[in-house]
Amino acid sequence: MSESRVSVPNFGSTWHDAKLVMVKDLRLEWRSRVILGQVVPFAVLVLVLFGFALDPDRRVLTEATPGLFWLAVLFSTLLALQRAFAVETADGVTDALRMSGLDPAGIFLGKTLGIAIHLLALEVVLLAGVTLFYGATPHGPLLLVATCLAATAGLAAVGSIFGVLSSSLRVRDTLLPLLLLPTVAPVLIAASQAFAAAYADASGDGWRWFGLLAVFALLYLAIGIFAFEPLLEES
Amino acid sequence: MESVVSFRGAICLLGRFPALAGVDLDVRAGEIVLLQGPNGAGKTTVLRACAGLVPVVDGEASVLGFDLKTDRRAVRAQVGLLGHDSGLYDDLTVADNVRFWAKAGRARPADADAAMARLGLDGRLSSVAVARLSAGQRRRVSLAVLVARRPRLWLLDEPHAALDQAGRDLIDGLMADAVAAGATVLFASHELDRAEAVAHRTVMLVGGLNTTTDWSLAATSSPAPVSVPEVPVV
Numbered sequence: 217m218s219e220s221r222v223s224v225p226n227f228g229s230t231w232h233d234a235k236l237v238m239v240k241d242l243r244l245e246w247r248s249r250v251i252l253g254q255v256v257p258f259a260v261l262v263l264v265l266f267g268f269a270l271d272p273d274r275r276v277l278t279e280a281t282p283g284l285f286w287l288a289v290l291f292s293t294l295l296a297l298q299r300a301f302a303v304e305t306a307d308g309v310t311d312a313l314r315m316s317g318l319d320p321a322g323i324f325l326g327k328t329l330g331i332a333i334h335l336l337a338l339e340v341v342l343l344a345g346v347t348l349f350y351g352a353t354p355h356g357p358l359l360l361v362a363t364c365l366a367a368t369a370g371l372a373a374v375g376s377i378f379g380v381l382s383s384s385l386r387v388r389d390t391l392l393p394l395l396l397l398p399t400v401a402p403v404l405i406a407a408s409q410a411f412a413a414a415y416a417d418a419s420g421d422g423w424r425w426f427g428l429l430a431v432f433a434l435l436y437l438a439i440g441i442f443a444f445e446p447l448l449e450e451s
Numbered sequence: 452m453e454s455v456v457s458f459r460g461a462i463c464l465l466g467r468f469p470a471l472a473g474v475d476l477d478v479r480a481g482e483i484v485l486l487q488g489p490n491g492a493g494k495t496t497v498l499r500a501c502a503g504l505v506p507v508v509d510g511e512a513s514v515l516g517f518d519l520k521t522d523r524r525a526v527r528a529q530v531g532l533l534g535h536d537s538g539l540y541d542d543l544t545v546a547d548n549v550r551f552w553a554k555a556g557r558a559r560p561a562d563a564d565a566a567m568a569r570l571g572l573d574g575r576l577s578s579v580a581v582a583r584l585s586a587g588q589r590r591r592v593s594l595a596v597l598v599a600r601r602p603r604l605w606l607l608d609e610p611h612a613a614l615d616q617a618g619r620d621l622i623d624g625l626m627a628d629a630v631a632a633g634a635t636v637l638f639a640s641h642e643l644d645r646a647e648a649v650a651h652r653t654v655m656l657v658g659g660l661n662t663t664t665d666w667s668l669a670a671t672s673s674p675a676p677v678s679v680p681e682v683p684v685v
Contacts, residue, residue, distance in 0.1 A: 233555070236554055240540070240543070243543060243547060244542050247543060247547075303541075306540075307536045307537050307541070308534055308536025308537060308538040309539070311534065311536070311538060312552065312596075314503075314504065314527060315504070315527045315528075315530070316552060316555040317527065317528035317556045317557065449524075
């Protein structure tokens with residue numbers, strides 16, 4: 217049927233709608249403080265518990281910092297995503313979004329940007345945490361920042377796709393991690409490797425991993441832009 | 452007069468259950484039509500089908516010239532639906548919600564502010580989080596969103612529910628104003644005394660089929676006698 221067609225976005229209106237949705241999501245966080253009051257403390261707690269679990273010897277923690285950092289980000293991403301899509305399903309908001317006239321690609325980009333901004337703020341706190349708790353000091357700050365940006369864009373894009381896909385299901389809280397974690401395994405690996413290079417002052421290797429992260433992010437952003445409309449219809 | 456809603460043998464499925472089993476319905480521009488019927492008759496499904504939210508799988512159905520079988524998404528920006536749910540973000544304030552949904556529908560900020568004033572939501576209430584509002588107040592916020600977006604077709608599902616006397620009078624006035632401004636209203640209600648006083652005619656639905664159309668209301672229910680509280684005009 218012709219309804220199943222995928223519409224090509226008009227980028228002017230898509231960007232307008234993306235900004236509208238992003239500002240709304242940032243305002244929601246400003247009013248509710250869920251990320252600040254629950255997700256950030258959770259992420260810091262994960263860092264501390266990793267410290268307890270591994271070894272009080274700082275050498276082990278320092279060496280494991282890249283992987284532990286991105287695991288903490290990944291777990292926190294699940295909470296942030298559940299929050300981001302719970303507000304879109306409560307009290308008929310999904311129908312209101314469908315009726316709103318907003319471009320679905322704009323909704324996707326707006327949600328992705330909102331989630332990414334929240335995750336970047338979380339990563340700043342976690343970077344301070346690993347410096348403080350694990351004694352890890354980066355030698356390649358540019359690679360570190362670039363890795364955070366690319367990995368976060370990929371996580372937010374994949375998260376938005378799976379977030380809307382699972383949002384209307386009763387089992388969404390358990391389904392989302394099952395869908396998300398295997399899909400973002402490449403992000404975990406590449407971001408950990410790039411971070412390891414940045415912490416070890418071997419940025420050359422790290423930029424190759426950054427390239428993989430950038431490709432991953434662009435791929436899922438493109439998928440989301442074109443697939444979000446049917447996903448929103450089915451949610 | 453221009454046909455706004457035209458259903459011919461329209462069938463809608465909810466899962467495998469035929470919620471509409473061949474409905475014929477015509478609504479012309481400028482009419483206020485009451486959908487009446489027992490629970491489960493299909494009133495909400497008719498409204499949601501008109502809003503492009505429920506697919507019409509067989510028969511013919513068009514709203515505002517859009518064919519609901521082939522392009523039901525296109526009609527959505529032209530219609531406003533007040534359903535059972537509020538469609539509001541609990542953690543945002545009244546003003547945040549109305550302005551967001553108004554902007555999403557390409558309405559001007561002034562339209563959002565005027566709608567809030569019309570619904571009595573300006574002043575202190577505008578900065579209150581929706582989560583802290585009563586059911587009636589939430590209903591008013593949803594109505595303000597609908598008013599701000601100025602749809603061509605108003606679809607109202609039990610619009611008087613949860614509202615106090617002043618709120619009920621207000622919604623009757625809003626329907627009359629909408630029609631006066633060129634819109635069309637299709638609404639479902641169990642509060643027949645009040646609803647029949649506003650409607651131009653009634654369509655009866657039973658078991659997903661329409662049974663009768665009562666034209667007698669047309670002579671007695673012009674929008675004029677509706678009493679409206681004194682609030683700023685949009």
